Structure formats: C-alpha cells, structure tokens
Amino acid sequence: MCDQTFLANVFGSCDKCFKQRALRPVFKKSQQLSYCSTCAEIMATEALHENETLASLKSEAESLKGKLEEERAKLHDVELHQVAERVEALGQFVMKTRRTLKGHGNKVLCMDWCKDKRRIVSSSQDGKVIVWDSFTTNKEHAVTMPCTWVMACAYAPSGCAIACGGLDNKCSVYPLTFDKNENMAAKKKSVAMHTNYLSACSFTNSDMQILTASGDGTCALWDVESGQLLQSFHGHGADVLCLDLAPSETGNTFVSGGCDKKAMVWDMRSGQCVQAFETHESDINSVRYYPSGDAFASGSDDATCRLYDLRADREVAIYSKESIIFGASSVDFSLSGRLLFAGYNDYTINVWDVLKGSRVSILFGHENRVSTLRVSPDGTAFCSGSWDHTLRPQEELVAWRGSECPINAGILPQIRQLRISL
Amino acid sequence: MAAGPAPPPGRPRAQMPHLRKMERVVVSMQDPDQGVKMRSQRLLVTVIPHAVTGSDVVQWLTQKFCVSEEEARHLGAVLVQHGYIYPLRDPRSLVLRPDETPYRFQTPYFWTSTLWPAAELDYAIYLAKKNIRKQGTLVDYEKEYYDRLHTKINHAWDLVLMQAREQLRAAKQRRKGDRLVIACQEQTYWLVNRPPPGAPSVLEQSPGRGSCAASHVHMIEYCRRALGRTRVKSSVCLEAYLSFCSQRGPHDPLVSGCLPSNPWISDNDAYWVMNAPTVVAPTKLRVERWGFSFRELLEDPVGRAHFMDFLGKEFSGENLSFWEACEELRYGAQAQVPTLVDAVYQQFLAPGAARWVNIDSRTMERTLEGLRQPHRYVLDDAQLHIYMLMKKDSYPRFLKSDMYKGLLAEAGIPLETKKRVFPFSRRPRHSGPSPALLPAPVEPTAAGGPGGGDGVA
Numbered sequence: 001m002c003d004q005t006f007l008a009n010v011f012g013s014c015d016k017c018f019k020q021r022a023l024r025p026v027f028k029k030s031q032q033l034s035y036c037s038t039c040a041e042i043m044a045t046e047a048l049h050e051n052e053t054l055a056s057l058k059s060e061a062e063s064l065k066g067k068l069e070e071e072r073a074k075l076h077d078v079e080l081h082q083v084a085e086r087v088e089a090l091g092q093f094v095m096k097t098r099r100t101l102k103g104h105g106n107k108v109l110c111m112d113w114c115k116d117k118r119r120i121v122s123s124s125q126d127g128k129v130i131v132w133d134s135f136t137t138n139k140e141h142a143v144t145m146p147c148t149w150v151m152a153c154a155y156a157p158s159g160c161a162i163a164c165g166g167l168d169n170k171c172s173v174y175p176l177t178f179d180k181n182e183n184m185a186a187k188k189k190s191v192a193m194h195t196n197y198l199s200a201c202s203f204t205n206s207d208m209q210i211l212t213a214s215g216d217g218t219c220a221l222w223d224v225e226s227g228q229l230l231q232s233f234h235g236h237g238a239d240v241l242c243l244d245l246a247p248s249e250t251g252n253t254f255v256s257g258g259c260d261k262k263a264m265v266w267d268m269r270s271g272q273c274v275q276a277f278e279t280h281e282s283d284i285n286s287v288r289y290y291p292s293g294d295a296f297a298s299g300s301d302d303a304t305c306r307l308y309d310l311r312a313d314r315e316v317a318i319y320s321k322e323s324i325i326f327g328a329s330s331v332d333f334s335l336s337g338r339l340l341f342a343g344y345n346d347y348t349i350n351v352w353d354v355l356k357g358s359r360v361s362i363l364f365g366h367e368n369r370v371s372t373l374r375v376s377p378d379g380t381a382f383c384s385g386s387w388d389h390t391l392r393p394q395e396e397l398v399a400w401r402g403s404e405c406p407i408n409a410g411i412l413p414q415i416r417q418l419r420i421s422l
Numbered sequence: 423m424a425a426g427p428a429p430p431p432g433r434p435r436a437q438m439p440h441l442r443k444m445e446r447v448v449v450s451m452q453d454p455d456q457g458v459k460m461r462s463q464r465l466l467v468t469v470i471p472h473a474v475t476g477s478d479v480v481q482w483l484t485q486k487f488c489v490s491e492e493e494a495r496h497l498g499a500v501l502v503q504h505g506y507i508y509p510l511r512d513p514r515s516l517v518l519r520p521d522e523t524p525y526r527f528q529t530p531y532f533w534t535s536t537l538w539p540a541a542e543l544d545y546a547i548y549l550a551k552k553n554i555r556k557q558g559t560l561v562d563y564e565k566e567y568y569d570r571l572h573t574k575i576n577h578a579w580d581l582v583l584m585q586a587r588e589q590l591r592a593a594k595q596r597r598k599g600d601r602l603v604i605a606c607q608e609q610t611y612w613l614v615n616r617p618p619p620g621a622p623s624v625l626e627q628s629p630g631r632g633s634c635a636a637s638h639v640h641m642i643e644y645c646r647r648a649l650g651r652t653r654v655k656s657s658v659c660l661e662a663y664l665s666f667c668s669q670r671g672p673h674d675p676l677v678s679g680c681l682p683s684n685p686w687i688s689d690n691d692a693y694w695v696m697n698a699p700t701v702v703a704p705t706k707l708r709v710e711r712w713g714f715s716f717r718e719l720l721e722d723p724v725g726r727a728h729f730m731d732f733l734g735k736e737f738s739g740e741n742l743s744f745w746e747a748c749e750e751l752r753y754g755a756q757a758q759v760p761t762l763v764d765a766v767y768q769q770f771l772a773p774g775a776a777r778w779v780n781i782d783s784r785t786m787e788r789t790l791e792g793l794r795q796p797h798r799y800v801l802d803d804a805q806l807h808i809y810m811l812m813k814k815d816s817y818p819r820f821l822k823s824d825m826y827k828g829l830l831a832e833a834g835i836p837l838e839t840k841k842r843v844f845p846f847s848r849r850p851r852h853s854g855p856s857p858a859l860l861p862a863p864v865e866p867t868a869a870g871g872p873g874g875g876d877g878v879a
C-alpha cells in the first residue's frame with residue numbers, strides 16, 4: 001500500500017494523466033514515478049483490490065521475517081559461551097545404568113515419570129502401555145491399546161491415572177486401579193480427537209486437563225471429564241511432534257515443535273502463538289523448558305540441540321559436534337539446568353554442559369535408537385527408552401571436579417585408590 | 423519382520439539428513455591425501471584394490487573428529503550398518519572389527535539414498551540370480567521372500583528370470599576381482615534394505631511425517647505482532663542462566679550428589695522418605711529452596727503450609743486461600759466452572775464476604791463485570807493482583823521472619839550413607855505404596871515408612 005506521508009513540492013506533468021498538477025512521488029513495482037494527487041488516490045484504491053497471489057504473500061512473509069531477525073539481532077551483545085568462560089568446568093562424568101526394565105515386546109516409544117519419583121509409564125509400538133515401579137523393576141499395571149505405535153503417554157500429577165495415544169488419533173485416559181477384579185480397559189475415557197496421529201500429550205497442573213499435539217498440525221487443550229475441546233492452537237505448517245508446559249508462575253504458556261522446523265510458544269488462554277523460532281534445519285523432535293522457564297531446548301533431526309531464550313527472543317546456543325550425525329530424538333535438563341541430556345538416533349546419549357556448550361559425556365548401552373528420555377522429578381536419575389525394547393534409568397557414579405574429591409557422591413574403593421596415586 | 427511402514431518416496435536425503443552427512447564423511451575418508459590409507463587386499467587368489475582395515479578406519483575417525491576410540495568405533499559401526507562400508511571377508515555380517523579385517527567403501531550407485539526406495543523387482547532379480555548361480559545358497563528368510571515375490575509378481579516372472587540370466591552372463595565376462603567386489607556391494611545393499619529377521623532395520627522410520635505446507639498468512643500476522651515486542655539484551659538473559667545454575671547446583675543430585683545417598687546407587691530409599699511431599703522435618707536444602715523464589719515456596723506443600731501459618735499471624739491468610747481457589751478453578755473440570763466461580767465470589771469477593779480480599783477497585787470492577795459470564799479465566803486478573811501482592815509484600819517479610827529463620831536453623835543435613843562395597847549383599851528394595859492406592863492427601867504425617875505395594879509380574 002502507498003505510504004503517503006510526504007508533501008508535494010514538485011509541480012509538473014503527471015506520469016499517468018499528463019495534466020499539470022502538484023506531484024508526489026509514488027512507487028509502483030519499485031519504480032519511482034510522479035503522480036498527481038487524484039491519480040495517486042486511484043492507485044491506492046487499486047492496490048487494495050489487487051489479487052494477493054501466493055507469491056506476493058510469500059515475499060511479504062519473507063521480508064517481515066528479515067525485519068524481525070534484524071530487530072532480534074540489535075540486542076544481541078554477547079554469546080553464551082563467552083559469558084560462561086568464568087564458570088568452573090564440570091569434571092568427568094561417569095554414568096551407569098542402574099536398572100534395565102525389560103518387558104515390552106517391541107520398541108519403546110515414550111515414557112513419563114510419576115511425581116513420586118520412582119514410578120514410570122511407558123508405551124510401545126505393539127500397543128502396550130506399562131506402569132512400572134522402576135526402583136524395584138516391578139510392573140504394576142499393563143494395558144493393551146487397540147492401536148499400534150502408541151507414541152505418547154503421560155502420568156497424571158496425582159499419580160492416579162495415565163493418558164496415552166498414537167495411531168488411533170485419540171488420547172485416552174485410564175484411571176489406575178489395584179482392584180484385581182477390574183479391567184483397566186473398561187474404565188477408559190476417550191478424551192482427545194484429532195484427525196491424525198497423536199504425537200505428544202501432557203496433563204496440566206491437575207488431572208482434569210490434557211494438552212495434546214498431533215500429526216494434523218495442531219495442538220489442543222481438553223477437559224478430561226467431558227472430553228470437551230477447551231482451546232485449539234493452529235499455526236504449525238506440518239505435524240507437531242512434541243510439546244512441553246512452561247514452569248512459570250502464571251502457568252499460561254507451552255512450547256511445541258514440529259516438522260516445519262519451527263518451535264512455537266503459545267498462550268493457553270487465547271490460543272495465540274506468542275513467539276516462534278525457526279532456526280533448525282530439520283524436524284524438531286523434542287522440546288523441553290529450562291527449569292527457570294526463561295528458555296527452552298529443542299532436539300532435531302539435523303543432529304543439533306539448540307537453546308532459545310524467551311526474553312531475548314532468539315536462539316542463544318547450539319549443541320552440536322561434527323561426529324554427531326544422527327538426529328536427537330529427545331532432550332531433558334537436569335534439575336539445575338546445568339546439564340542437558342539428549343538421546344540420539346544412533347543409539348547414544350550425549351550429555352551437554354548447557355552453559356559452556358561443550359559435551360560432557362557420551363553414553364552407549366542401547367542397541368537401537370533412543371526414542372525417549374526424561375529426568376526424574378527430583379533429578380536423581382534419568383530414564384531412557386529405546387527401540388531395543390528396554391528402558392534404562394541411569395545415574396551417575398562419580399563426578400569429580402579437578403583436584404577436589406566430591407563429598408556427596410558414592411565412591412567405589414578402586415576410584416579412591418586412583419585418587420591417591422595421582 | 424518386515425521393515426516398518428515404508429517412508430514416502432522421493433527426496434530421501436531431505437527426509438533423512440543423517441544419510442547425507444554419512445555420505446560426506448565417507449567421501450572424505452576416500453580422499454587420496456587426507457583419507458584412510460588404502461591398500462590392496464589379497465582374498466584367496468584374487469587381489470582387491472582400495473581396501474582399508476577396520477583399525478585404520480577407527481584410527482582415522484578418532485583423529486578427524488577428535489573423539490575417544492570408543493566413540494570412533496561406534497561411528498564406524500554405524501557407517502558399516504548403513505552399508506557405506508562393507509567387509510570383504512564376511513559380507514553377511516555388517517559389523518566393524520577394529521583390527522586387520524579388510525573393508526571397502528560402497529559405490530555411490532548402491533548408496534541407500536541413491537537407489538531409493540529399494541524396488542521389489544530388483545530384489546526379485548537379485549534373489550533369482552543367487553538361486554540360479556548355485557542352488558541352495560538362499561538362506562531361509564531369503565527363500566521365504568523369494569517364494570512370496572514369486573506369487574506377487576508372477577506375471578512378470580519371466581522378465582525377472584531373463585534379467586537375472588543376462589546379468590549373470592555379463593558378470594562372467596568381468597575379471598574375477600571385479601565380480602567379487604560387485605557381488606559384495608550388491609549383497610551389502612540388500613542386507614541394509616532387506617535385513618534378516620531379528621536384525622534391526624536401520625532404515626526403519628516412525629509412521630509417515632507430513633510435508634510442510636507453509637502458512638504465510640499466519641507468519642505475516644505473527645511477524646507484525648512480534649516486531650512490536652520488547653526484548654531483553656542477551657547479556658542480561660545469559661547472566662540469569664549463570665546465576666540460576668550456580669544457585670541450584672548444590673540442589674541438583676546429578677551434579678552434586680545427594681545426601682544421605684542417591685537411591686538409585688545405594689538401593690536405599692531414605693532420600694525419598696526424608697523428602698516426601700508432606701514431612702514434619704524438611705531438610706536444610708529444602709528450606710533453603712523456599713528462599714529462591716516465591717514459586718518454589720508455593721510449590722512445596724510443607725513450605726506453603728508454613729507460609730499460610732505466617733499469613734495467618736498477619737491476618738492476611740485469605741490472600742493465599744483466594745489464590746488456591748483460583749488455581750482450582752483454572753485447572754478444574756469444565757463442568758465445575760460455574761459452581762466454583764460462584765463459591766469464590768461468595769467467599770472472597772462479595773461485599774461483606776467472610777474472607778474478603780483486598781483488590782484495587784479497577785480490577786474488582788473488571789472482575790465483577792466478567793462474573794456475569796463466568797469462564798475458567800474470569801478470575802485471572804484478580805488472582806494475578808493477589809499473587810503479586812503476596813510476592814512483593816508478604817513473601818519478603820516471611821523470609822526475614824523469625825519463623826523462617828527458625829525453620830532454617832532447625833532443618834538438618836542428613837548424614838551420608840556409605841555405598842555398599844559388596845554388591846552381593848544387596849539390601850532388598852522396598853516398594854513404596856503407589857499414589858493410586860493412597861486416599862486423598864490429608865494433613866502432613868510423619869515420614870512414611872516403606873510399605874508393601876503389589877508387585878504384578
């Protein structure tokens with residue numbers, strides 16, 4: 001549209017009607033012409049009726065994106081690793097698998113911890129959803145879903161129910177019962193309905209609301225009791241693969257990542273997209289908030305994990321290495337946010353130092369790709385699930401910082417000996 | 423046993439970026455100057471050129487990417503599994519042996535991303551060739567496949583057999599060395615694209631992911647809104663991480679360990695017992711955390727209970743109760759919304775209410791206006807106002823109060839429990855009661871002992 005905020009100070013022949021009038025410069029297809037005021041008005045009204053083709057929309061979107069990047073860059077005065085130079089480096093980490101949960105007959109696709117810090121729910125490709133007490137490795141409940149590829153599962157905050165879904169395009173809530181006479185499947189409640197597979201689900205602060213993400217490109221908030229859709233979130237251009245709720249005081253936002261390489265932050269009340277980030281080069285498989293709620297990390301098929309700051313409104317760190325070729329399927333932070341655990345499709349788990357941007361440790365042990373990874377609610381361990389049919393809660397054995405000996409980690413005698421000999 | 427749902431045809435390199443990266447690695451490995459050392463390998467009576475040893479491959483990867491040998495071996499194994507490097511001697515098993523075992527680089531023609539997806543017809547021809555060349559060389563699963571394909575493409579079977587014979591005839595005219603190499607290359611390709619049952623298929627993907635349909639209108643709308651937003655300088659945001667991490671570091675069990683011991687290491691759940699949600703004597707670390715932020719205090723049931731006591735002494739307990747009621751409304755069942763809104767109004771907002779909360783007149787007006795059509799967010803403004811009041815006013819006073827200081831002084835640091843050296847005498851792991859068994863939470867009880875939960879095998 002024309003921007004007509006200048007005064008005519010030229011008198012001459014109009015380029016359109018050729019009459020002698022006061023002229024003003026106008027731009028038509030980036031060419032500068034001089035029109036009289038009448039012709040300028042006509043041109044303005046014509047422009048409004050102009051058919052906005054896909055190409056013109058696209059170019060407008062591109063130019064706006066460019067302007068947005070410029071704005072964001074203005075306040076970027078320092079990089080994270082520069083600021084983190086004065087932080088003490090983490091010592092050598094040795095992590096060990098503490099439990100191996102075997103029992104799924106097929107690929108483990110998703111898992112979630114219970115708030116009691118020891119129980120977990122996991123779902124797999126063959127439709128089985130199992131609730132374990134991972135401390136004792138006992139299975140406590142098992143349900144067979146009527147569909148395969150159960151890609152999402154979640155534990156309710158109260159610990160009394162679980163939610164799961166996948167290729168059935170639905171999210172179902174099962175109340176957990178210890179009554180041997182009751183069939184868990186009988187009490188199942190179908191809550192969410194999407195038009196494509198369910199990729200992720202999560203309860204909000206209570207058992208009564210569920211947030212879901214789906215392959216149909218939308219996220220949705222549902223009331224569990226009635227199955228009513230409370231809010232839907234549109235904006236992703238392709239499948240939404242993951243979501244995470246913000247740990248904020250006002251508890252109003254969540255972030256989602258999808259196949260369109262975008263990570264979007266949404267306001268749960270209005271359904272509007274509050275912030276969007278598009279710097280990944282491939283599908284975003286997993287997003288997780290930093291414990292303070294001011295940032296979030298994402299893991300993608302482009303083999304990088306990135307940290308986005310919400311207040312600075314930009315990407316602030318990339319965690320990648322030339323030797324890491326496969327995509328990251330799942331990420332999670334330790335309790336203090338210092339460590340970022342990421343599970344990859346080449347069967348490994350890499351542990352990153354969030355502040356310094358360097359890799360602290362690499363863990364082998366799975367025999368197929370790591371599909372899901374979550375740190376326990378109290379941060380004592382993290383559990384990884386894989387396509388090799390197992391789940392492994394892992395814990396660190398020893399962490400040592402340079403020359404000092406840690407006081408509160410368990411130390412094996414042989415390591416003490418090593419210490420003395422140095 | 424068959425591989426999962428077939429990935430969408432076309433553009434495999436875009437769908438699977440890791441293939442492209444592996445190809446780049448393999449190409450640089452074959453660089454005459456900087457690549458892996460090539461040598462000729464003698465196999466029985468033939469000499470095969472351009473072979474490399476497993477150990478050289480590992481060595482090169484270790485140096486090029488500056489990683490540990492274990493990681494280099496893993497990376498090499500992945501390259502072999504995807505068929506970019508194949509073993510000359512034992513072509514059936516795609517593993518990387520870090521010794522003198524000879525390997526060769528797969529020709530780009532047979533790269534997974536080039537011949538994509540693997541065609542049934544081609545596989546039929548390949549199996550037919552094997553069958554014709556020497557009867558009985560087909561392994562069980564291959565025989566199965568062969569029979570299945572025979573029924574499936576029965577109409578074109580003559581074509582299959584003819585092609586197979588032609589290819590075999592053309593192969594006879596090549597030198598023995600070339601014949602061997604081509605056979606190995608082809609075999610590797612099919613091992614990757616049609617793996618034997620039980621072996622994981624490296625090409626297996628999750629159910630089909632959609633392609634991108636760009637939504638320009640959304641983008642334009644979003645950009646226009648975003649251009650006007652206020653941003654914070656990077657230096658300020660990044661400093662915040664540093665202070666957050668250093669403040670929380672001692673509270674992070676994976677970074678600093680935890681006392682008395684990490685339950686996963688020592689098989690002792692004392693740590694969980696001591697830090698149960700409702701416990702009479704919270705640990706020192708826990709009480710310290712209440713001072714980090716108002717949210718930390720409210721999220722901890724013990725902390726919240728103490729804060730409520732404190733507010734009671736200041737005669738402002740209704741603020742916290744109001745906030746709790748609003749939370750219940752926001753996260754409650756949809757059907758409950760009208761009743762809850764009404765209850766909150768009667769108890770906290772109505773003139774002359776029993777526990778009237780002090781909100782500024784403008785917010786009160788807006789809230790009362792909204793109450794005409796109650797929805798779950800109708801009390802948000804009022805809730806935020808009260809939350810900020812508590813956060814800016816009551817909370818700092820709580821932290822300076824004798825009550826809090828007393829709690830901090832009383833709270834103890836658990837003693838470290840030594841890890842058992844002999845794993846044989848492992849203490850039995852108690853299964854704590856499942857939350858699904860417990861009745862609705864009541865007043866704080868003493869630290870619960872380990873119960874006997876059901877173990878359903």
